[in-house]
Amino acid sequence: MKIIPSLEKLKTELIARGLKPTFQRLKVLEYLKQNKTHPTAEIIYEHLSRKIPTMSITTIYNTLNIFLKKGLLSAITITGKEIRYDYNSSPHHHFLCTHCGRIIDINLTCPYTDGKKKVIAGHRIEEVHGYFKGICKDCLKKEAKQKKSNNV
Amino acid sequence: MKIIPSLEKLKTELIARGLKPTFQRLKVLEYLKQNKTHPTAEIIYEHLSRKIPTMSITTIYNTLNIFLKKGLLSAITITGKEIRYDYNSSPHHHFLCTHCGRIIDINLTCPYTDGKKKVIAGHRIEEVHGYFKGICKDCLKKEAKQKKSNNV
């Protein structure tokens, strides 16, 4: 069940952040709210350009960067290959499955994510990121099943 | 005071990991042990190619990737622009200063870094990463000094 935010609501959200609510921006924001799969710029482009053939990859990058600057999104640099984008809901960590490549949200309490500690070792904290790499639940299951059927 | 590990010692370290101790590999490992500044492949290349003019950037990447696979190093994907490499000493977190670009080691106790928890939400943990972004101690000081001299 996807949450379908009306474009009107998204419009006020952009205005509240001091951004001009253009059609392209609304669509990018809508996509990110509906698809919390930590997509790349390329993935967003592929989906949106189907409906909006004139949509340019440059606009996607422009939009994502301005959203980042205004704090609407956060960037996930977990793979080292590309930047992935996450609509800012509540603070959370991430898990990258090295088998299937999925990035999964991890909710855990950490003294830094709630924003109470603003300084560490004298440095001013502005963002907190935490992530794990390993094998996800689903891939572990598949692995176990395969072993069984192979009689290993 | 840089720790200068003899190449002989590094050699046994590589052999212990099942890697052929070639000159290039020894030099990359030596560089990483001496320069814990989280360098990029490019930075390592620049330094080493001064002394070894035939050194290829591909060799740097090959070497870093095989070191990663063997667990000699860990990769830091904090900037989103490039991968930085860290010789594996004790587990720690990182702080990226958005002013000067430095990556600073942060030692903090976290229930996940010590390797006691091996599973989270059903997913098998193989790596734990934590990082902060913000303004480092030194840049904060400089900022304060500048404000003072400007009579702001």
Added chain:
DNA sequence: TCCAAACTTGGAATTATTTTCATTATGAAA
């Protein structure tokens, strides 16, 4: 010394992202 396997090399290819700049859309004021 010989040999196969492993490693290195440099150029080309690939991929992600940014920059450039001309065109177009936007919204406030006339």
Added chain:
DNA sequence: TTTCATAATGAAAATAATTCCAAGTTTGGA
């Protein structure tokens, strides 16, 4: 609605990081 300055869009080119590839070189065991 018209005007106009400003900001956003889009296509192409530029840049930067990383990988691929094929040929040559090194390595260490037999």
